[in-house]
Amino acid sequence: MSMKPLFRFAIPDARLDRSADFHYNAFMFSPIEWHHGVVRMLDQTRLPHEVVWVDCPDHQTVAKGIRELWVRGAPAIGIAAAMGYALGAQAIRASTHDEFIRQLKPIHDTLAGTRPTAVNLFWALNRMNTIVQLHKDRPVEEIKKRLVQEAQAIHDQDIQRNVAMGRHGAELIQDGDTILTHCNTGALATGGHGTALGVIFSAWESGKRIKVLVDETRPVLQGARLTMWELQQNKIPATLITDNMAGSFMKKGTIRLCLVGADRIAANGDTANKIGTYSVAVLAKAHRIPFYIAAPTSTIDFSIASGDAIPIEERNPEEVTNVFGKVRISPTNVEVANPAFDVTPAKYITGIITEEGVFKPGELKRKLGGSNRP
Amino acid sequence: MSMKPLFRFAIPDARLDRSADFHYNAFMFSPIEWHHGVVRMLDQTRLPHEVVWVDCPDHQTVAKGIRELWVRGAPAIGIAAAMGYALGAQAIRASTHDEFIRQLKPIHDTLAGTRPTAVNLFWALNRMNTIVQLHKDRPVEEIKKRLVQEAQAIHDQDIQRNVAMGRHGAELIQDGDTILTHCNTGALATGGHGTALGVIFSAWESGKRIKVLVDETRPVLQGARLTMWELQQNKIPATLITDNMAGSFMKKGTIRLCLVGADRIAANGDTANKIGTYSVAVLAKAHRIPFYIAAPTSTIDFSIASGDAIPIEERNPEEVTNVFGKVRISPTNVEVANPAFDVTPAKYITGIITEEGVFKPGELKRKLGGSNRP
Numbered sequence: 001m002s003m004k005p006l007f008r009f010a011i012p013d014a015r016l017d018r019s020a021d022f023h024y025n026a027f028m029f030s031p032i033e034w035h036h037g038v039v040r041m042l043d044q045t046r047l048p049h050e051v052v053w054v055d056c057p058d059h060q061t062v063a064k065g066i067r068e069l070w071v072r073g074a075p076a077i078g079i080a081a082a083m084g085y086a087l088g089a090q091a092i093r094a095s096t097h098d099e100f101i102r103q104l105k106p107i108h109d110t111l112a113g114t115r116p117t118a119v120n121l122f123w124a125l126n127r128m129n130t131i132v133q134l135h136k137d138r139p140v141e142e143i144k145k146r147l148v149q150e151a152q153a154i155h156d157q158d159i160q161r162n163v164a165m166g167r168h169g170a171e172l173i174q175d176g177d178t179i180l181t182h183c184n185t186g187a188l189a190t191g192g193h194g195t196a197l198g199v200i201f202s203a204w205e206s207g208k209r210i211k212v213l214v215d216e217t218r219p220v221l222q223g224a225r226l227t228m229w230e231l232q233q234n235k236i237p238a239t240l241i242t243d244n245m246a247g248s249f250m251k252k253g254t255i256r257l258c259l260v261g262a263d264r265i266a267a268n269g270d271t272a273n274k275i276g277t278y279s280v281a282v283l284a285k286a287h288r289i290p291f292y293i294a295a296p297t298s299t300i301d302f303s304i305a306s307g308d309a310i311p312i313e314e315r316n317p318e319e320v321t322n323v324f325g326k327v328r329i330s331p332t333n334v335e336v337a338n339p340a341f342d343v344t345p346a347k348y349i350t351g352i353i354t355e356e357g358v359f360k361p362g363e364l365k366r367k368l369g370g371s372n373r374p
Numbered sequence: 375m376s377m378k379p380l381f382r383f384a385i386p387d388a389r390l391d392r393s394a395d396f397h398y399n400a401f402m403f404s405p406i407e408w409h410h411g412v413v414r415m416l417d418q419t420r421l422p423h424e425v426v427w428v429d430c431p432d433h434q435t436v437a438k439g440i441r442e443l444w445v446r447g448a449p450a451i452g453i454a455a456a457m458g459y460a461l462g463a464q465a466i467r468a469s470t471h472d473e474f475i476r477q478l479k480p481i482h483d484t485l486a487g488t489r490p491t492a493v494n495l496f497w498a499l500n501r502m503n504t505i506v507q508l509h510k511d512r513p514v515e516e517i518k519k520r521l522v523q524e525a526q527a528i529h530d531q532d533i534q535r536n537v538a539m540g541r542h543g544a545e546l547i548q549d550g551d552t553i554l555t556h557c558n559t560g561a562l563a564t565g566g567h568g569t570a571l572g573v574i575f576s577a578w579e580s581g582k583r584i585k586v587l588v589d590e591t592r593p594v595l596q597g598a599r600l601t602m603w604e605l606q607q608n609k610i611p612a613t614l615i616t617d618n619m620a621g622s623f624m625k626k627g628t629i630r631l632c633l634v635g636a637d638r639i640a641a642n643g644d645t646a647n648k649i650g651t652y653s654v655a656v657l658a659k660a661h662r663i664p665f666y667i668a669a670p671t672s673t674i675d676f677s678i679a680s681g682d683a684i685p686i687e688e689r690n691p692e693e694v695t696n697v698f699g700k701v702r703i704s705p706t707n708v709e710v711a712n713p714a715f716d717v718t719p720a721k722y723i724t725g726i727i728t729e730e731g732v733f734k735p736g737e738l739k740r741k742l743g744g745s746n747r748p
Contacts, residue, residue, distance in 0.1 A: 048705040213711075216694070216703065218592060218616035224695070224704040232705050239709045242592035242694060244617040244650025248716035251652060276618025278625060282660050283653060320590070320616060321598070323697045329590065330598040331422040331606050335613045337587075342622035 030159070030192045032071055032080055034152055037090065039083045043070040044188055045325075048229040059088030059107050066114040066121075069220065073189020074263045074299055075158050078120030081111045082151040085128040089147045092140075100140045101132060116311040117272055117341045119264040119301040124154055158191035161296040161355035166193060166202030169259070169294050169353040173203040173210060177256040180246055180284075182215040183274035184226035185261035185294065195261045196294040197230060199353060204236050212238040213255060215246055217274060219319040219338065243276050250287040258284045262295035262352075267369070269346030269361020270307025271295075275339055281348035293344075294353040302369055307343035315340045404533070404566045406445055406454055408526055411464065413457045417444040418562055419699075422603040433462030433481050440488040440495075443594065447563020448637045448673055449532050452494030455485045456525035459502040463521045466514075474514045475506065490685040491646055491715045493638040493675040498528055532565035535670040535729035540567060540576030543633070543668050543727040547577040547584060551630040554620055554658075556589040557648035558600035559635035559668065569635045570668040571604060573727060578610050586612040587629060589620055591648060593693040593712065617650050624661040632658045636669035636726075641743070643720030643735020644681025645669075649713055655722035667718075668727040676743055681717035689714045 031042040039056040045068065046052045054070060056062045062084030065071050071080045088107030094100040112125055131150045135143050173179065179200060183189075186197035194201060203210055212231055217223035224240055231238035241249065249255055258280055264272045271277075271293050284291040304310060317336035322328050330336075346361035359367055405416040413430040419442065420426045428444060430436045436458030439445050445454045462481030468474035486499055505524045509517050547553065553574060557563075560571035568575060577584055586605055591597035598614055605612035615623065623629055632654055638646045645651075645667050658665040678684060691710035696702050704710075720735035733741055 049702070215618070216592070218590070218618060221703050228708050229705050232708060237709070239711050240694060240704055241711050242617070242649070244589070244592060244653055245711065245713065245716075247653030247656055248649065248713065249711075251716075275616070275622065279618055279621030279653065279657060282621055282657055286656050286660065320614060323703065324701050327698050327701045328423070329595050329697065330614055331603050334602050334606060335611070337613050337615050337619065337623075339619065339622065342619075342625075 029187055030155070031076055031188045032083065032155070032191070034083055034086070034148060034155075039080070039087055041065055041071045041080065042188070044072060044226060045069055047188075047225050056084070056087070058091060059084040059110060062087060063110050063114050066111070072222070073184065074118035074120040074261065075162070075190040075195065075296060076188070077115060077118045078124035078298060079151070079155045079158060079191050081114070081121045082124040082128055082154045084111050085125060086147040086151040089144050094140060097136060097140065100143070101136075104132065115313055117263045117313045120298050123298045127154060155191045158296065159193055162190055162193040162195060162198045163202075164355040165195060165294055165296065165353055166198040168355070168357050169199030169292070170203040170206055170208070172257070172290075172292065172351070172353070172358065173199070173208055174256070175208045176210070177208070178211040178213060178254055180213045180215070180249070180255045180258045180280065181227060182223065182243075182260045182277055182280055183217045184222035184230070186227060186230040188226050188230060189261065194230075195296065196259045196292075197227060199259060199294050200236065201234060204234065210236070212236060213246075213249060214238050214240050215243045215276065215280070216240060217276060218243055221323075222274070243279075246280055247283045250283055250289055255289055257290040257292065259292050259294060262293050262299045263341055264304075264310050265293070265295060265300045265352065265364070266304040266307045266310060267300075267302045267365050268306050269349055269352065269364055270310070271344045271346075271349060271352075272307060272310040272312065272341045273344065275342050278342040278344045281344040285348050290350040291348060292351050292353055293349055297354050297356060297368055300364060300368065302365065307345060310343055312342070313340045314338060403561055404529070405450055405562045406457065406529070406565070408457055408460070408522060408529075413454070413461050415439055415445045415454065416562070418446060418600060419443055421562075421599050430458070430461070432465060433458040433484060436461060437484045437488050440485070446596070447558065448492035448494040448635065449536070449564040449569065449670060450562070451489060451492045452498035452672060453525070453529045453532060453565050455488070455495045456498040456502055456528045458485045459499060460521040460525040463518050468514055471510060471514065474517070475510075478506065489687055491637045491687045494672050497672045501528060529565045532670065533567055536564055536567040536569060536572045537576075538729040539569060539668055539670065539727055540572040542729070542731050543573030543666070544577040544580055544582070546631070546664075546666065546725070546727070546732065547573070547582055548630070549582045550584070551582070552585040552587060552628055554587045554589070554623070554629045554632045554654065555601060556597065556617075556634045556651055556654055557591045558596035558604070560601060560604040562600050562604060563635065568604075569670065570633045570666075571601060573633060573668050574610065575608060578608065584610070586610060587620075587623060588612050588614050589617045589650065589654070590614060591650060592617055595697070596648070617653075620654055621657045624657055624663055629663055631664040631666065633666050633668060636667050636673045637715055638678075638684050639667070639669060639674045639726065639738070640678040640681045640684060641674075641676045641739050642680050643723055643726065643738055644684070645718045645720075645723060645726075646681060646684045646686065646715045647718065649716050652716040652718045655718040659722050664724040665722060666725050666727055667723055671728050671730060671742055674738060674742065676739065681719060684717055686716070687714045688712060
């Protein structure tokens with residue numbers, strides 16, 4: 001594990017040149033990268049107090065990083081899983097294709113078993129499996145190389161999609177808007193630039209004077225720790241609030257629109273996202289405030305008809321009872337519920353911002369159905 | 375300041391006998407008492423980890439205790455203010471009535487300046503002023519004695535009212551109910567027994583098998599720290615959730631009714647209560663879940679027509695950014711909003727449970743108007 005006291009940009013310049021879409025700014029970095037044969041990730045549990053990069057030497061460490069939230073956010077989880085798969089593949093010593101594929105299976109399964117809700121994880125692993133299938137008549141060493149390339153392609157494409165998403169979404173934002181956001185959906189949650197927060201970055205860069213109201217997002221405080229940090233780095237005006245203040249600020253007329261990310265979107269537009277998103281959506285509707293989701297099409301799961309079928313991860317109760325793993329806030333031996341996500345029905349969602357454009361929830365299947373297949 | 379490692383019951387037995395209404399149980403204690411010429415209060419900021427009693431030797435220390443949340447909860451704030459007033463009066467050295475009354479003024483003002491939202495504070499101080507006025511032709515030493523008696527009467531009556539409120543409210547609770555509550559409204563928030571949590575205690579004691587879902591109540595975590603502690607002490611099944619989970623559990627059908635307290639109720643029934651209450655009320659309405667307020671009539675401010683006129687206290691940003699005053703959860707130098715209360719319009723309130731019975735918000739003025747005058 002390498003400790004580095006200073007923040008480093010993690011997008012190699014070489015990658016910056018590959019996409020015409022790529023609009024570089026001082027804040028566009030990646031929380032994860034393939035780095036000379038290891039997977040380097042920013043340990044986001046230490047933010048905003050410490051900037052610590054972890055070099056994962058094997059796929060088990062990558063899986064641990066996903067489970068323990070060193071890397072989080074649906075798109076970033078997908079990238080991490082792909083890189084973990086590629087990393088695991090490099091370590092396989094196999095003389096035959098069958099042996100290689102047999103040894104890939106537990107690597108896939110370890111990574112697939114880390115977190116159940118974000119569909120990008122499974123989408124990315126499917127892309128990796130497909131590479132193996134497509135090239136099964138090629139030498140094992142070539143497949144290994146192609147797996148690294150595919151993981152990097154998933155990363156690159158995520159950035160390109162986020163920048164495209166930012167361009168589409170920024171059109172919905174007006175000069176002077178105050179935007180409520182929940183959880184963290186910035187560069188930290190993705191391969192770079194971000195989803196919902198990426199839209200905010202794009203709007204800001206285009207010259208719109210906006211303000212952001214940031215839900216702290218209990219229990220893991222991604223809003224307070226990560227979103228406030230990203231907005232502060234980018235000098236975008238932001239105010240931190242506790243989750244339970246959002247309704248009150250809606251009532252006061254402070255908020256012009258709500259903008260959040262997604263962990264899995266069902267075919268009908270029902271959206272699983274960080275716990276608390278559903279409450280924000282219901283409150284927004286009660287106050288006639290537009291409520292938008294921003295997510296790449298890789299987050300849409302057309303195999304699921306509605307949100308009822310999305311598995312919701314129940315996490316460790318200590319996330320609720322111990323802030324930052326340090327300070328206990330409740331008596332000991334209490335019962336705790338800790339669903340990490342909730343599902344917002346499509347009827348509460350004004351629009352879904354993707355790299356392909358902005359769609360009403362009911363339009364997804366007709367306009368995008370199948371476009372996100374690996 | 376006296377540190378006592380063990381929890382002590384603070385209601386003298388003598389007081390238990392005074393009210394026929396008083397239904398004693400093992401958990402009925404008071405967080406504040408007049409104790410041999412000092413005001414003794416439980417420092418609730420240390421709960422649930424430490425049980426520390428503080429002896430306040432003067433009214434300034436009582437005022438500090440109110441400001442810094444050693445004692446909190448609208449009814450308990452009223453009792454603390456009355457006791458602080460009586461304590462300040464004892465220390466006055468005055469040869470004339472005029473001099474005595476002149477010296478009472480800054481004591482009143484110091485206590486009145488501690489917290490703006492809970493009307494019980496002003497209601498209790500008015501009762502103390504009235505005692506001085508009623509007995510202005512009596513010797514100063516007699517007035518001092520009557521002020522102590524009045525503070526104790528305010529305390530005693532609060533307990534009696536809470537027990538009556540509990541009896542009325544318990545009729546709304548059915549066997550098997552799961553009840554959502556926000557903040558702390560138990561014995562700790564009052565002279566004893568509690569308001570909304572007192573209703574839950576009364577229902578439990580009457581044999582109804584109930585469960586309580588407890589919002590942690592950021593930023594000061596009164597739900598996680600205090601309500602969970604009180605429910606645990608009383609062996610009532612309780613589950614701790616973060617504030618942003620409430621909507622999701624409503625959607626799942628887990629919650630049969632919501633029950634919260636109040637810091638000030640306007641004549642039309644609009645209710646100021648702990649930040650986050652408004653969101654719970656809007657969510658409850660969206661899910662057709664009954665939403666009740668429990669508060670003594672001393673919390674109703676008939677001088678205010680609607681909730682728009684209720685002053686909302688903005689507290690220190692560090693309550694949001696530093697959990698338990700210890701662990702910082704955000705970057706430094708960020709902007710924070712920290713309104714301690716919000717106002718729930720009457721249209722979201724199913725009923726208001728008082729010691730006089732349960733009323734619809736629109737009935738308050740006709741049925742109770744003026745009944746809470748000192």
